[in-house]
Amino acid sequence: MNERTPIIDFACHLILVMGAALVCLPIYFVFVTGSLSQTEIMRVPMSWLPGSQFLANMQTVLSNANFGRLLLNSFIIASGITIGKLAVSVIAAFAVTYFRFPFRMTAFWLIFMSLMLPIEVRIVPTYESAANVALPLNILGSWLGIQALVDLDWNLVNTYSGLILPLIASATATFLFRQFFLTVPDELCEAARIDGATPWQFFRLILLPLSRSNIVALAIILFLMGWNQYLWPLLLTTEPAMANAVIGLKKLMPQSDSLPTWHLLMNAAFLTMLPPTLVILILQRWFVKGLVDSGK
């Protein structure tokens, strides 16, 4: 098609520029506000240009609001969720696609069911499960009358495992790996077996290297998801030092009765959104693939 549509071309660029501005302006204002001093943010109208206090504010945020620790927590939680979920899912998907064993479909449906109920709809009992992982044993103990089981108590509140494990309990990644494994040519597995490879060798030497691009794409999505967690850390951390950065921001929100420190909040917000933003800027090609795949 050799079409000339100057007016529509111009309108399209205008739409896209406005869209980009809608995305960028709020982020820009976060940066600007994060670089102003307390007196500057109270001035009306507020400055549209960055001030000189960014580093000073950053220091306050890192030391007084303990954001160094919170950002580290975010990193640990996000990495834990990413690595844990990938590891658990890829082997589970291998088991349900490459093995014939009793209860195979049962196992598949059990995993598949967890796609249906997000953690938000079952928060109270999930919290109770994390507050005492031994809860099912307690109930069992009280039925059987075994006091030792009733007294078991294993509390995950304010621990990294409590923040990570319940978020691994979903099957999105398993499902994706399963879909991918189904497209891997059967000849590879046949050839591996003729050469005498064990299932585990086939998995490690052939299947895993083949899945590399899927693993990277999924790892990016999972890392972003883990970094941006909100509800679960909110419930599970009573100790401020165990919260993640996003929860830390909520605590910095100005309350009506104190001096509004928007500049510190915005500085902290900028620091918190920097790592995931860099991740998708640098790894964009992989990220788009992962996003479209995981939506299918």
Added chain:
Amino acid sequence: MPARSDTATLPAAAGGGGLRLRWPLRRLLLKGTGDAQSESGLKRAHFRDWRLPFWLLAPQLFILLLFFFIPSIRALIQAFQLTDPFGATTQWVGFQNFERLFRSSVYWSSAQVTLIFTIAQNVLTLSLALLLAFASNHILRGRGAYRTVLLLPYAIAPAIAGIMLAFLFNPRVGPVAHMLQGLGFDWDPNRNSWHALALIVMAASWKHICYNYIFLVAALLSVPQSILESAYLDGAGPIQRFLRISLPMITPTLFFLIVINFVYGLFETFAIVDATTRGGPAGATSILVYKVYQDGFVTLDLGSSAAQSVVLMALALFLTFAQFRFVERRVNYSV
């Protein structure tokens, strides 16, 4: 080639590749799925073993058991129980929690708020994403650069999106609020419930447009060039081609995104509400997910919270089925 002969002739791999269960249960379990080729989701070339897959599945199933199945079942049980806030006594009350819930005007107003919120968010997100997808599909130069920028919100936590807009629209310090006030608009999301609702709709859409956009761009790219070209030869302009050809052809993607947007609006916007309006003013932005949290953790009305969980579970199940239906249609959709 039937899988059975394949697997039987090949030497059993080490680790008990050829091992079989001998009890009669096996026949019972495999009845109906006996033919290897009809067994869905199993590779034609597969291993026969039950010990290795057991260990491979164990971590996932164990975590699911602890943090998915037990909590979900307990949510169902708790919906029919009444527990006092200190957890001292528990009694079965049948459907009383649900009766109480459906009689509560606060719950219905929360449902109404949720409905308005999810629909407004859906319409705003999808229409802006469509506009942007059309524009970036039409232009030839600079697509990549626009896409990079438009995708940025995906990296940003919903809570941060909420906090950011809450700042921009803060009546005392926010630059956008100052502009609105300069235009003579009495903007105050802390007092006016519609303003608060508009704020969370904007934050939710800001965060989610990029997701819709990327799917729409992918869908528009898959519209066959030949059809667009023949429409061009018949004299259809770009807008006409978009409205008459591309849009009808990507309806499966549109349906899919509508379902996804509802799921997002219902469940994932908790952080936006909690970080900005906290359900206020006077419950004007207390969407259903937020109310479950409040009744479960703040007012400690556990029975009611569990009943609300069950209602949300039913909604989530319904939306998941809808999603898979549309995905199926989307996959089968070809020219």
